[in-house]
Amino acid sequence: MTAGRGVEPATGPLRLILFDVDGTLVDSQGTIVRCMTQAFVAQDLPPPLPAAVRAIIGLSLPQALAQLAPDVPGVTQAALVEGYKRAYQSERLREGAAHSPLFPGARTVLEALHAVPEYILGVATGKSQRGLDALIEAHDLRMFVTRQVADHHPSKPHPSMVLTAMAETGIPPADTVMIGDTSFDMEMGRAAGVKTIAVDWGYHPADQLQADHRLSDFSALPGVLQRIWPQVAAQTADGVRRKDTTDE
Secondary structure, three states, X not given: OOOOOOOOOOOOOOEEXXXXXXXXXXXXXXXXXXXXXXXXXXXXXXXXXXXXXXXXXXXXXXXHHHHHOOOOOHHHHHHHHHHHHHHHHHHHHHXXXXXXXXXXXXXXHHHHHHOOOOEEEEEEOOOOHHHHHHHHHHHOOOOEEEEEOHHHOOOOOOOXXXXXXXXXXXXXXXXXXXXXXXXXXXXXXXXXXXXXXXXOOOOOOHHHOXXXXXXXXXXXXXXXXXXXXXXXXXXXXOOOEOXXXXXX
16 A cells, blocks of 8 residues: 555555544534434434433444433334434535534644655544545545445444454554544554544543543644654644654
8 A cells, every 4th residue: 555645655664543533533512412312302202411422422323322212112213313314414414514623723634644655544433434425525534545434344442443444554553543532432442452542622531531642632643643653754733744753
């Protein structure tokens, strides 16, 4: 596999950087809570509290609804899944990219990382294929080489998404990181044997995620990656290559 944009040839091993989507790249909690409320109301069920909804973001929809409505029949859980999908698709069509805005600094850092020849970017998300494709189109995020979605894998925290991304790119665990905002992301990464990076602007408390590294600002990500892989020339937030450094 060749790297990134092809601006410069990779001079060392390729590194795989996997991102969760909801709560990591985009702030979709408002949309998710509203659509979950609509789905429950349509079934004459009391809607879950926003905190309960945030706690299941990242799971596949069937597993998420099983946790939010454990005492209702399976047929009702299936109806909740379909009701949520309809509500979400309707809001996405109505609002466009605004329904799930990128977190501050996300685009700048993604573009800078994409310009580093040794870095391969990917996503591992509980979204459906249709949902991810629509989000990538809305935000013009075409830098992701490998895109793993809930349609084709067991729900997080099963490591299937990460394992498949590594298999597709030919990049081993030692050269892979998983970046996310939930316990499901961190558990998935650990189960796959890769380094984990928690962001503290998402939906689970970052100090409880037991990640290898923690971010409080998107702009800090290139530096964290440089500490993990000090031999890879880093890319600054404005896209200017700088010399390798090691941990201080």
